[in-house]
Amino acid sequence: MKNIFILLYLQWKIINKMILVIDIGNTNTHFGIYNIDEIEKHWFIPNSVIREQNNIILSNLKDYIIKQCTISCVVPSLKDVFNKIISNNLGFSPFFIDHSFIKIPIHYNNPSDLGIDRIINAVAVIKLYRLPCIIVDFGTATTFDVISKDCEFIGGVIAPGIGVSIETLWTKTEKLPIVEINVPKSVIGRSTVDCMYSGIFYGFIGQVNEIIRRIQDEQDGKAINCIATGGLSGVISPYIRCIKQIDPLLILKGLKILTD
Secondary structure (H helix, E strand, O other): OHHHHHHHHHHHHHHOEEEEEEEEOOOEEEEEEEEOOEEEEEEEEEHHHHHHOHHHHHHHHOOOEEEEEEEEEOOHHHHHHHHHHHHHHHOOOOEEOOHHHOOOOEOOOOHHHOOHHHHHHHHHHHHHOOOOEEEEEEOOEEEEEEEOOOOOEEEEEEEEOHHHHHHHHHHOOOOOOOOOOOOOOOOOOOOHHHHHHHHHHHHHHHHHHHHHHHHHHHOOOOOOEEEEEOOOHHHHHHHOOOOOEEOOOHHHHHHHHHHO
16 A cells, blocks of 8 residues: 555656756855645755756756756856756756846845855745844854845845855965864863854854844834845854754745745
8 A cells, every 4th residue: 555655656746747946156056845835845956066967957846847947057158067967957048037027116226246155045034934033144244134124125245155164264374184073062162172162152152243233223213124044054143142944945935935
């Protein structure tokens, strides 16, 4: 009986047509397959191996009939790569989201300078969360984007990302090792590695808390809903008192909203 249910499920996946959304970020590319409003599957591949790992992308798609593909891209050199992958293997051209497609008010001196990923995150937050809102995206850069109660993108902050900071500390010194982000046992470290853990971890917590506090001060001191997203959001966000919700799939949800 169990085998019959498995077979029926696999047949349903093959027959049912899915939507593929792709977020090409600065470091990784994140993929998601949607069935109506439910995400069936998601995964990521480092950009450094995208050109050599087409088979991994295709193997994740083999059980699905994809009827549409929507892409966010902040790495222009990868746009043609993905256009060829999708066109040659799925039989249609993907749709690349650009600024002209998103019709929310953007209070930026030059809106075209604003990363398309940040606008797509704003689209998702406007649809799914309580406003006003600060989106904290822990990616290659750590970005803070402010969305007003009137669904306007009113500006933000860009800071070096956690991974970039760790890599810089390693590459710009001769004796400091490369480390991963870890929760330190105490603030005061008693080895070089422990000191680095503490500085990275508490340094970023302090940075995020202070930037959010100052944003709130500029917004008449009112409490603002804070949503964390990005690859490292699940690691550090639980220790930041003003972040109440973590949504690592926020940009995939925004891409799906824009596909509907």
